[in-house]
Amino acid sequence: MTTVTDEPDVTDVPEDLLDADGARIESTSKLGVFATLRRGIQISPEITRGIWLTLGLASLAAAGRVVVPLAVQQTIDVGILADAGPDAGRVALLAVLAAGALVLAGLCAALVNVRLFRAAEAGLATLRVKAFRHVHDLSTLTQNTERRGALVSRVTSDVDTVSLFVQWGGIMLLVSALQIVVATGLMLVYSPILTAVVWVSFIPMFLVIRYGQKYVNRAYTLVRERVGAMLGAVSESVVGAETVRAYGVSERTGRRIGGAVEATRSAQARSQVLVAATFSSGVLIANLVLAVVVVVGTLLGVGGGLTAGQLVAFLFLVQLFTGPVQMATEILNELQNAVAGWRRVIAIIDTPVQVAEKPDAVTQERGPAHVTLRDVRFSYPNGPEVLHGVTLDLPPRTKVAVVGQTGSGKTTIAKLVTRLMDPTAGAVELDGVDLRDLAFASLRKRVVLVPQEGFLFDGTVLDNAAYGLRVPAGSTAEPEAEPAETSPETRAAVERAFVELGLSDWVADLPDGLDTEVGQRGESLSAGERQLVAIARAYLAQPDLLVLDEATSAVDPATEVRIARALDSLTAGRSTITIAHRLSTAEASDLVVVVDQGHVAEVGPHDDLAVAGGIYARMHASWVAQTR
């Protein structure tokens, strides 16, 4: 808020748009353990689907695991050690019964596992997709607050961290709790005093767990953060491989990654030590309890309160009690691991969307675009103001050229007109409607930006150009459906676009024409060629307003001129806003806007400005001198 409170007219701007500090993607959410669980289940309700039946089956499986040793014991006691010698019939009967219990328990266990796998995987898939979608919904500025590699870790390895707990831990925690209750009940039957002794003996353990969990949680959180940082570093070295090679800095980059790998390892090692410490203190106390019960039980027995047989039976029950308690310690550690990962994914999903669509956003008809900027101001979060009250009226069917020095605010205007960002004050309007009141679906159909470094997906030239098609050509399918990129109609539409843009010769010279693979990030093509594909892609989107931000900066002059002429004739009836250093664009435009240090310095047709003796006249003279 501090960066904007001194602005005069912030009152009509929604509060959340101004909160520059809230625009960051946090490294982890601040939710507590239970709040994280609740939020996690709220995001992925599939996780708890059918949980009661699963819990019932899991209890049966757990009971089966207790019944079998009992059956074995019985077989030995009453079958083999029978007073009248081994009773083969009874042994066979008990063995068959035990085997039946065994098979039943096994079946239940398998069924439980399958059900849990299905529920957990469905929930995790939902978590991944929701987080993925939210990353795209965040404003460009917010997206840039986190490394791409680390964002990938949030929808991949952070989600995977949750999976073990969701698949196995959650249900086992419930089953263990149930077992503890049952064992306590049985122990109470034999000896209430000893039961109290057992529970009191476990108090130090509960304290250790409570205390230890905090550290385990911190350790796991650190691991997740370091894995994210490591992926950021690896991603950088992969995407920047050429630069690393060209400057011979493999060794240093390797050291940086090595540092991140080592930091991850030491954080993991630390978490291992803490987990081992809490778990083994559980083991210690569970076995110490046995010693305590032996001593106290004997003393009680000597006093006549307990028979030897009762004490032996009680010792067996104590082990039924300590087993699930130890299991629970293990699961609680795993829970902390899951929470650490979960929080990082939830942090994405709970990052506020700064450039958001209003619930009552309007949809506009297609048609000539009339863009108006009213006293628009903009400052980047915690940065100085870069636009100081820009007012512009760009009539429909106009070719506008925005010129100015690097850093004058040209690109900022392009981003505001396409609503990649919202102004800190003032308004940008399309046909009289504030962009903030316009539905995104409508806005993105009507206004398309072509940035300088057009990104290409790994695929063919055809795939990439066809990405611009909203509706597959010749089809009436709903617009959001995956376009059939290989359909003959699509191919024809893409071919036509390249012909219309005067680029058919370039396509013909490609090794496989439209089917040429562009490689990762389009790197098999040169920067200029990538720009050609990006232009074709935007052209196929057929917007009412095309905003070109240095979109042909790496293209040779002859091709650039060809594209510019093609766009001229083809965008007739549409508007274009072009940002370019090459003033050939300005010469060909209807209206030139000169931006200087965050202000609009001059507006007018090229012919007028070129002789007006101002900034533009100087720029143009220097341009002419350079090109001749």
Next chain:
Amino acid sequence: MALAGSRVGRSLALMWRGMRSHPGIYALAVGASAIFGALTVGVSRAVGWATDSVVVPAIAGDEVARDRVWLGGLVLAAVALTLALSVAGRRIWAGFGVVRIQADHRTALTRQYLRLPASWHRAHPAGQLLNHTTSDTEAATGVFNPLPFALGVVVMIGVSVVMLFMIDPWLAIAALAIIPVTVAVNAIYQRHMSPAVTRAQRLRGDVADAAHESFEAALLVKSLGTEDREESRFDDRTQELRAANVRVGIVRSLFDPVIQTLPAVGTLLVLGIGTWRISTGDVDAGDIVTAAYLLTMMTVPVQAFGWVLGELPRALVGYERIAQVVDSTGALAYGDARLSRTPGQPGLAVRLEGVGVDVPALSGAQQRSITLLDGVDVGVEPGTTVAVVGTTGSGKTTLVSLLARLSDPTRGHVLLDGVDARTLVDGEIPDQVAFVTQTTFVFEDTVRGNVTLADEGAPGAPSDAEVWDALRLARLEDTVRAMAGGLDAPLGERGANLSGGQRQRLAIARALVRGPRLLVLDDATSAVDPRVEQEILRGLADRADERAAGAAEPGSAAGAGDHSPGTTVIMVAYRMSSVTLADRVVHVDGGRVVDTGTHDELMARDPGYRELATAYEVETERREQERADAAAAGALDDELEEVAR
């Protein structure tokens, strides 16, 4: 690194290699596990002893036994403490082992990423490469969690079996019957699990790849409003992964209960056989009780082996996916030749002799190759400036990237000072040649770090004065001075907080600070204002002159002594003002050199060059003509209108 042989052989090799790489840690982990195994027996023995010789007699009224109650408690407590310590030791060392092997895999992978050439990276999605360092690494090492446990308690199985045989061979055979069953069950498990896990790991990579590519494309997605399409694309892959994971889960869900049930089945079998042996009088009831006890003792290690077996298919798949990268070849080989570098030496002499570049086609079924460059012969004199001009896609970038040896030509030679670039020692080319690419890659680092690409204070790292000098030449000094922190100002990932022009100027500063003998600019000023571009290029020329003058007077070159005067500059350029600054122009078209000469010579004799050079001029004239025609037509219309009136 790849494993060879049968699945069993590969599995054993995988486990052996992992443990051998950290022998100390694994010795401790297995040792602690063995102690744990012994103590598991110890606890039940101690409880048995306490029951028989303390509890029962004491309750029965034995005074001596009653006095020994405290002793009994102490013995039990001591065993408990040792047991807990062995558990802690086993877990800690096993955990250390796992994270160390993971770190080893990650280091091997990322070293290889840095070593492999750009052509390899173009064919391998970044998301997949990231996934190798996380999911595949975790998969490959998952088996090392239960392994020390299983190995440590294997003694328990041995002891139990020997004791069973001593009691009665039939009982032993009954108990051991579960072993072939385990082997059979495991064989079935592995057969179903391997393909399922292979698929799941591949899909994990695909999901990571879809996410990485989509996030890299975030701006495009937003500007075209294709969030829904990206979501559905990601959702498709995620659902495929979900289905594959469920498939893996089902196989595992069926395997685990079977393996866990087998020891109990063995026990029941022993009881059955035992009853028969008692009836024949070969064993007595006490033997059966002992045998049943021995079998419960076997349960723990058998289950531990179950975990190892359960993790093995995933480990093999993860390991093999890592091995594929680590075993990839294609990294450039280096020779041992060096270039001279003495103060005052002019720029590098560059020669391309009969250079051709073919690349394998990424698409198409059959092995085809595409010719990007062919028959290129170019000579560049030291200290001169050469402009490479050509249409988009004509092979300019391919040509100039050979000079920095980003790749090697398929045919012909690239000679630097007469030495074949392939024979130079590693590090020699980056030391003498600075290559500025079309699109600047900015590291998440400070301004200083991005210019020097060296650790602060590292030997040979440029001083701040030199960094400022380079920033000044690249016309970025004012921008950096205005940043909070100056040289220490952090630049966000990929330089998100810089404009395109600023990023390019940063890249130029990065090149200049190294004082290269050859500077290659691959259209490196496209986003820079023409005026600023002129300043930069003229600045380069001026500096070269200064240095040349300085070198002529010994002593005055101090401080800049290791910079070479008269740097050779090879630049891909479109602006005629830049081109005319060059001494010579090389016109490239369709992967061949069309003509070489001065700008004026080419203008005179090369029509293709003329078209490129005068494109704007011709266009301006055409527009003026059109406007004049339109005006004339308008005037005519007006006249006609008037006439009509």
